Amino acid sequence: MDSTPNNVVPIQQPLALVDGKPFQQLPDDLYIPPDALEVFLETFEGPLDLLLYLIKNQNMDVLNISVLKITEQYIEYIEMMQNLRMELAAEYLVMAAMLAEIKSKMLLPRTVEELEEEEDPRAELIRRLQEYERFKRAADDIDKMPRLYRDNFLATAEWVVDKIDKPLPDVELDAVLLAFQEVLKRAEKFSSHHIQREPLSVRERMSRVLAKLNDDSEAFLAFHRFFTAEEGRQGVVVTFLAILELCREGLIDIVQGESQSEVWVKPIAE
């Protein structure tokens, strides 16, 4: 199972040369994460996709692949993924086992009759690869098809409504939450969009404090007026946190004329 030297895939090349010696393994304490490699490996949509890549890379015919060679390369790839501590989907391991099984069958000596009777152990794999490849192409085709808001835009004209009211759409809370999940997922990709995680009760109270300041004709409101005894201890704590957070975000000022005197809350001066 020695690989032919003139037909080496890039991965089989040493990762680095140190003092003229090739390094095949990534040292554990490697400081710079091999991002590029990881990204490369992550572009595979699964074991079939990886296999197709290896086959193409070797200029092999999908219909007549060399299982021996492909198995070796495949296993090298998944070992590398493991070395990089990538989360390796179980499917990759299942495929490795399947390849190993086919390989072992291929290695067993068989008579010509046996070969004719039995199905070639590669057949099932090839069927799957072909099946996957055609949908991979179909996905490309679909992506290239003209689609709305990318290649086509609706042509509409405004309709000025005065006689009838358009009915208001109904919305389910689930739909709102779902929309937010999408936002969070998108936001996770950009570290700059930090989303605050104050408890909602605090954020709600922040709105109320601001609204109170805004609705009130006076520019200042005494600190104590934000608290009501009926809300109990919990309510007081929430209000207090809300005022502190508003202050931190620069939305309000807390002022005191002299010590021991009344504390005032006011919107930041204009």
Added chain:
Amino acid sequence: MEKEIKDIIEASLFASNEPLSITELQSLFLLEDKPDKHRVQDALGVLQDEYSEKSIELVETASGFRFQVKSKYSTWVARLWEEKPVKYSRALLETLAIIAYQQPATRGEIEDIRGVAVSTNIMRTLQEREWVRVIGHKEVPGRPALYATTRQFLDYFNLQSLADLPPLANLMDINLTPTSDIQLNLGDDSPTNIDVNEDEKERPTEQHSQNIQQVETEPT
């Protein structure tokens, strides 16, 4: 060339949901191709003539030009809406959710989180629906309005307070089953109250799975 300018302007006016000003129309063109004001005005004039005999017209409003259906056809056009309720866009729902969770929030903050601009239409619709209101202004340059949700918002979604919404930290783990069609819902009197507790993470509502099964069809 003049025809192309006119065609691009025509296409853009039809594609836009809002009136476009002459400046906005100019900005569709890249530097060297940018027509001057007069050429845009000429093109608009030609378009106005071209459509004078048709069922739509090119009109100028305060914020710019737009195509609109001539009012004599409103009787017929109105029938389009008799049965079909409109539907809110994803962008609107996202904006609403961000205001609910991050209030008080400025439009800029919402845009930062969404990663895209929030249209004026969305903010207007949310305020018209009385789900969102301005509760103050942030004291930074431009004094942007601070938006928060309203009592009506809580009422509509059957919430006692915002604390009834799933906490942010848990939200990603909740398995929300989208209805196959948002319009296909349970009627305005009972918006689903999913009421997720902090400790009870996964619980797709009964009602949803029913919804999906109702859509069953027999195979040919």
Added chain:
Amino acid sequence: MEKEIKDIIEASLFASNEPLSITELQSLFLLEDKPDKHRVQDALGVLQDEYSEKSIELVETASGFRFQVKSKYSTWVARLWEEKPVKYSRALLETLAIIAYQQPATRGEIEDIRGVAVSTNIMRTLQEREWVRVIGHKEVPGRPALYATTRQFLDYFNLQSLADLPPLANLMDINLTPTSDIQLNLGDDSPTNIDVNEDEKERPTEQHSQNIQQVETEPT
């Protein structure tokens, strides 16, 4: 009178955000004025001609007729939106392709073809976009949901029916040389490079597309 029918249809198509079917267009008219199918079709034909030289066109998609900007103007029109069009992941497109060509399909069937688990997110996004919906359950243990594409999917991609999808590549006969492994192992330097033949493509069978169309027209 014919002109009026045409104008009303034109006005309504411009006012609507969704394609309008011939039946919907007929329903704009009250009883005695209701034009028959052919007159509506004639009017649509006239409109199609009238706009052929303009920057917009009247097209027919799965759910009916709509005006849209000719794609040659998309470069300019796209500048109206700051939001870039979404790029869909390969995983999503592959899943969509399998559902489009193999429908109705269960998640398990999709996973069999792709060789990896299909993430819940992808199924959710596809359903949220209303490109895919559950049309029933397979009567096998676990009663997995059966997914199919929707009319909105066809509308979105400018298709009238699934038969308009690009044909799926053929599966080739597997013709294995038992010894090929050994040859290759010895360093065979002339590897064959036969790809799936591009010319020999398979149209979805008559039967298949019929089946699919019936599923499509099922009311929501």
